[in-house]
Amino acid sequence: MSVLAHVFEAAGLATVALGSIRSQIERTAPPRGLFCDFPLGRPLGRPNDPAFQHRVLAHALDLVEHATGPTLETFAEAIVDDGDTATSCPLPPRHDASLPPAVDEARGLRPAFDRAVAAHGDLAAAGRVVQPDGIPAAVAAFVAVANGTPWKQAGIPGVPARVAQDIRGYYETAALALIEHTPAAWETTRWFIHHTEAGAAITAARAAMQAGGEKMALWFYLVPNGI
């Protein structure tokens, strides 16, 4: 991002870059940088909090108006992820015992997913490579990999990491219809990874691919690292 800031500044535009990784914004040194100590994915800080977002923009625009040379400042408020909190979110009961639990679960979450999309839009959910109707089959493919099927023969409908991202998006979007609060960053991700059958299947598939000697780039990005 900071490379673009340098390029745009050279083209005659005044720029300010928001950054949430201090070492990166220090080393890339955009013409005007505002380090905001927020979790990754939320550069304006808090969703559904216009006042907070305006405080971030006010500081950023102040840099645009008053800085007379390259500068990096720090936003006054930090948002710290505790590394532990997972959304407490109900999961569907077993419906079809003939299916692997993860596939049954993915099917059972479809009404919640549809309600969430109706309420919030389909902006970070399934659909980049796997449409919602295809999510249960995609989950089944990862179950197969976890159970020893080579990934190329498992029927993963696309680049494995991209498919896993759509499954995660489907689940985290469904969760938004099942909880009453605005989740803190990573809350719904930890729920998906650590409390759902599909999250367990993808995590196990990742381990199986690693153990099978597959290239790191194929398995490493299946889930967030360490969340």
Add this chain to the structure above:
Amino acid sequence: MADSDVKAMTAEIECPTFDQPAFTRSKPLSECTVAIVTTASLHHADQPDFGGNDATYRVLDGSRRDLVLGHWSPNFDASGYALDTNVVFPIDRLRELAVSGRIGGVAQRHLSYAGNQFELSTIRLDSGPAGAKMLRDEGVDVVIFTPV
């Protein structure tokens, strides 16, 4: 592990440096048109998704809300964006600032790139300058960059 651990993974990533960085002085903000340039790989639903190593950009219509989050990395929270696009693409906040007179106006069109770049020549020499020229030609004065 926590968000701080995910960030720590980037500590060894090589960063480009600019020996003589450009610096453009701004007019008073009340006279400026402001655009958003994000590296979140946002795109409209009817635009092509970003590829895994995609150095092109998408032009975003500020009046449309169908901004799909297309970034390839799994290492960021997406639930905040799913609930409120302004947490990445603060278009409503900019409009409020225009109404209040803090800024002169909000651009009609904005830009999106992919932040996960492994080779920077195209961004630096081609698609970056092309995007900047497009905004300049449309009368934009100030750009706010947002990542994910």
